[in-house]
Amino acid sequence: MRRFRNVDPLWAYVGLSLGGSLFFTSAFTTNLLYYVQTVGLDPLQMVLMGTILEGTILIFEVPTGILADMHGRKASLAIGYGLTAAAFVLQALVPSVWAVALAQAVWGVGYTFTSGAHEAWIADEVGLERAGEAFSRGGQVGQVASLVGIALAGIVGAVDLALPILICGLGFALMGILVVLLLPEHGFQPIRVADWSGWRAMGETLTRSVQLARRQRTVMWLLLSGIAMGLYSEGYDRLWMAHMLTGIGLPIQPSLPAAVWFAGIRIVSALLGIVTMEFARRRLLSGDDRGLSLLLGANAIGIAVGILMMALSCSFWLAAAAAICVDPLRGAASLLRTIWLNRQIDDSGVRATVFSAVGQADSLGQVVGGPAVGWLAKVVSVPLGMSVSALLLLPVVPIYACAASAAKPPTRLNDT
Numbered sequence: 001m002r003r004f005r006n007v008d009p010l011w012a013y014v015g016l017s018l019g020g021s022l023f024f025t026s027a028f029t030t031n032l033l034y035y036v037q038t039v040g041l042d043p044l045q046m047v048l049m050g051t052i053l054e055g056t057i058l059i060f061e062v063p064t065g066i067l068a069d070m071h072g073r074k075a076s077l078a079i080g081y082g083l084t085a086a087a088f089v090l091q092a093l094v095p096s097v098w099a100v101a102l103a104q105a106v107w108g109v110g111y112t113f114t115s116g117a118h119e120a121w122i123a124d125e126v127g128l129e130r131a132g133e134a135f136s137r138g139g140q141v142g143q144v145a146s147l148v149g150i151a152l153a154g155i156v157g158a159v160d161l162a163l164p165i166l167i168c169g170l171g172f173a174l175m176g177i178l179v180v181l182l183l184p185e186h187g188f189q190p191i192r193v194a195d196w197s198g199w200r201a202m203g204e205t206l207t208r209s210v211q212l213a214r215r216q217r218t219v220m221w222l223l224l225s226g227i228a229m230g231l232y233s234e235g236y237d238r239l240w241m242a243h244m245l246t247g248i249g250l251p252i253q254p255s256l257p258a259a260v261w262f263a264g265i266r267i268v269s270a271l272l273g274i275v276t277m278e279f280a281r282r283r284l285l286s287g288d289d290r291g292l293s294l295l296l297g298a299n300a301i302g303i304a305v306g307i308l309m310m311a312l313s314c315s316f317w318l319a320a321a322a323a324i325c326v327d328p329l330r331g332a333a334s335l336l337r338t339i340w341l342n343r344q345i346d347d348s349g350v351r352a353t354v355f356s357a358v359g360q361a362d363s364l365g366q367v368v369g370g371p372a373v374g375w376l377a378k379v380v381s382v383p384l385g386m387s388v389s390a391l392l393l394l395p396v397v398p399i400y401a402c403a404a405s406a407a408k409p410p411t412r413l414n415d416t
Contacts, residue, residue, distance in 0.1 A: 007182050009125035010134050016077075016118055017138030018145045019175045025149030027088060027168035029266050030157040030259050032241040037258070038095045038161055043382055045097060046238040047374025049104050054234065054366040056108025057115075061360060064112040073121035074185040076113045081176030083110030088169030092162045115359075124187035147270055154263025161259060217406035218289070218344045221399055222337060226358040228396040229333075230365020235373030235389035236307055240323060243382045248316050269324045276328035280335050292340050293404035297397040299333045304390040311386035340403075 035041045041049070068076035087107035091100045122134045153164040241262060244250075250261055306326040313319045341358060369392055377385030 007184055009122060009184055010130060010137070012183055013118065013122045013134045014137050014141050016175070016179075017142045019171060021142035021145040022149040022152075023168040023171035023175075025146040025266070026153045026164045026171075029150050029153035029263050030161050030164045032238070033157070033245065033258050033262065034091075034095075034161040034165060035100065036242045036245060039097065039100055041097065041100070043239060043242065043377035043385060044371075044374040046242060047235060047370045047377070049100055050234045050238050051367055051370045051374075052101055052104040053108045053111075054230075054363040054370070056105050057112055058360060058363045058367060060109050060112040061115065061363075064109070065116065068113070068117050068120070072185055072188050073117045073124065074179060074183050074188075076117045077121065077183070078176050078179045080110045080113030080117065081172045081179060083107065083113065085169045085171075085173035085176060086110075088165050088172065090169075092166035092169060095162065121183075121185070121188075125184065126187075143270070143274055147267060150263050150266040150270065154260045157259030157263070158257040164259075218403045219341065221403035221406060222341050222344070223358055223361050225337065225396050225399045225403065226361030227365040228393065228399060230362040230367075231369035232304075232307075232365075232389045232393035233330075233362075234366035234370030235377070235385055235392075236326075238370070238374070239377055239382055239386050239389075240307075240310060243311065243386060244316065244319050244323070247382055248314065248319055251316050265320050265323055269327045272324060273328035273331050276332045277335060280332040289340070289404045292336060293400040296333060296336055296340075296400045299329055299336070300393055300396050300400070303329045303333070304393045307386055307390035307393075311383040311390065 032046070035046060035049070064076065083106050087103040087110060090106070091103040119135070126134065152167070156163040156167065244262075245258060250256075250258060303326055306322040306329065309322040310319045310326070313322070337358075369389075373385045373389050373392075376388055
């Protein structure tokens with residue numbers, strides 16, 4: 001067992017990134033097909049599954065974060081991987097509405113245990129400077145692993161749509177075991193209950209976060225942008241594949257399984273995403289606040305146009321082209337918003353809280369917007385639901401403009 005303690009944390013982080021990307025993409029490539037063709041979910045049920053997931057995350061994000069701070073990132077990761085494994089195995093083996101709904105709730109809790117734990121663990125183990133190297137390597141390996149996961153899903157999903165989901169569940173079970181056996185944890189400093197007045201500490205952090213939002217108005221506007229992004233995203237995420245499958249229909253020639261068609265779309269989109277992310281990264285090196293707001297505004301309009309094209313198109317190829325373009329634009333928007341927000345935080349003591357708040361805002365938007373869009377898709381049509389999703393995104397354009405006009409150079413209060 002002693003040799004297990006000698007695992008290099010940097011390479012362990014890269015391994016976690018590889019496994020997470022590989023197994024998640026293998027499931028996500030075909031999971032919506034599985035819900036439609038095997039489980040038989042209607043549009044409203046599809047969206048409500050996402051609402052259960054996001055609602056669970058909204059409730060458990062903070063409590064599980066506190067547990068990770070008290071008992072360690074390693075334990076948090078092991079629990080999170082175990083719950084994630086159980087969720088995916090359950091829905092793969094039991095193709096029913098209740099099983100999928102329960103799996104979303106279990107996965108939501110599991111996600112909150114792992115959310116931020118990877119980054120916190122590697123920063124504790126190797127320090128902030130080497131953590132940046134780990135993030136970079138992990139991201140690169142994750143992109144390659146995602147392509148492999150998509151291809152794997154296309155191959156095994158053509159045999160049975162449940163197989164990629166089952167592989168994901170078993171993969172995360174293996175990762176949980178490996179975390180317990182191999183993951184070192186030497187840099188973690190637990191919060192001692194005797195020295196930690198939980199409610200007082202959380203109250204102080206909240207107060208400092210509010211003060212930051214008042215001092216840097218851009219933070220408040222970016223928080224609102226998170227709600228706007230959540231309002232549109234749940235309907236699109238849950239409906240686009242069902243629309244292409246049952247509304248537009250797959251091409252007659254060549255005659256290929258649905259899993260292969262959608263794996264192909266995902267692979268081309270992922271390759272385009274690598275190029276788009278590199279463009280966004282270079283733009284960030286020289287971008288001021290006004291430039292970022294213009295770029296994000298154009299990005300949002302591009303996403304909305306792509307979703308509308310997909311919703312209103314009768315051509316599989318046109319809808320596929322729109323789908324291929326939408327995901328890379330969304331990835332670039334996430335990167336741009338994250339870096340812009342990070343620039344505005346002048347109190348490092350509340351950095352994690354602010355980022356968590358933006359994530360919570362996105363979840364709140366999904367919980368509010370998703371059911372409404374799903375209801376429209378069920379009682380009227382899926383194209384209408386997707387069109388409304390696209391229109392719900394457009395208010396983010398003036399929000400970005402307001403964020404840029406409110407921006408000012410941050411005064412660093414605490415960078416330690």
